Amino acid sequence: MSAEFLDLRSDTFSVPCRGMRQAIANAQVGDDVFSEDPTVNSLEERTAELLGKEAGLFVASGTMGNGIGIRVLTSPGDQVICGSKSHIYNYEGGQFSLNSGLQLHRLDEGADGMPCLSEIQNALSLKEDIHRAPRTLLSLENTHNLMGGRIPEQSKMVEACRMAKNAGLATYLDGARLWHAHVERNVSLAELAAPFDMVSVCFSKALGAPVGSLLAGSRDQIDRARWFRKRMGGAMRQTGIIAAGCHYALDNNLPRLGRTREYAVRLAEALAGTGRFSADTGDIHSNIVFLKTEEGMAERAVSDFLELGIKVLALDSSSVRMVTHLSIDPKLVDRSIERIEKEWR
DSSP states (O other): OOSSOEEOSOGGGOOOOHHHHHHHHTOOOOOGGGTOOHHHHHHHHHHHHHTTOSEEEEESOHHHHHHHHHHHTOOTTOEEEEETTOHHHHSSTTHHHHHHOOEEEEEOBOTTSSBOHHHHHHHHHSOOOTTSOOEEEEEEESSBGGGTSBOOOHHHHHHHHHHHHHTTOEEEEEETTHHHHHHHHTOOHHHHHTTOSEEEEESSSTTOOSSOEEEEEOHHHHHHHHHHHHHTTOOOSSTHHHHHHHHHIIIIIGGGTHHHHHHHHHHHHHHHTTTSOBOOGGGOOSSEEEEEOSTTOHHHHHHHHHHTTEEOEEEETTEEEEEOOTTSOHHHHHHHHHHHHHHHO
16 A cells, blocks of 8 residues: 555545745734634625625535525525435435524436536426415525535526525525636636625635635625524634635635646546546546446445545545645656556556
């Protein structure tokens, strides 16, 4: 087994570089509960402006951001339309039923990473009925984690939000990895977020900060979100220590983000060439790659990867996920590909 590991289980395994650690050490701080932390205030203003929204709220995690944002746009007893493979349905511990009294109405995503427009329209067209929870929100995801990091077509996002708003629903974007859509499609963050009432982005995945996400929307929405953050125990004090790492990430990591897809494509092509896995190497949208194995062989594949010094994640019995990130040493990618080609071909 190799003494060095290429950790591709998630981009959350990225770690702060020396420059980010220095920025964190030098951060100006204040009490953020009193809105007196200058580093947090500037991060909220900066990120909200990037997203084309009036205001922003710094939160501890993407799950907290989604929970607060969706709660702001709904009331207990409401129904939220979302994707069957969405993060809010699969990976947030049932928080919407527990914390907000919400019901999630799931629609299956198509190959492009979002529910087809006709299915969304069908869900929106259901007549009001006292037997059903009222539909008040459409939530979409970009990039889409469980759809292999896919970037949905912006025109479809716009049309889905138009249909929702015509039906009287609010719209929310889980944009934890929206940075990748911005870089890979060369579309501004503001344009990507424009169709949605509120949007969240994460700093501790693609951008490599140790902690933090941000929720953006109108000033009234963010004022209300600040209240929910307090109720959920998410209000922090000298938070500038964390926010400084996020500023550094915007300055230094966002411009380099495109290389993560390059790593993903190279690794996927090498693995597909072994005949052990199937992967659509010509259709990798961002930094996430799904590899298909024989049925029941995913966990065995994880062990086999480990023997080559590569850590990956089994998603189910026949698929393995790799996620590249900026903490990866390019030379380690080269050496890992050499080992793959030597041992598995």
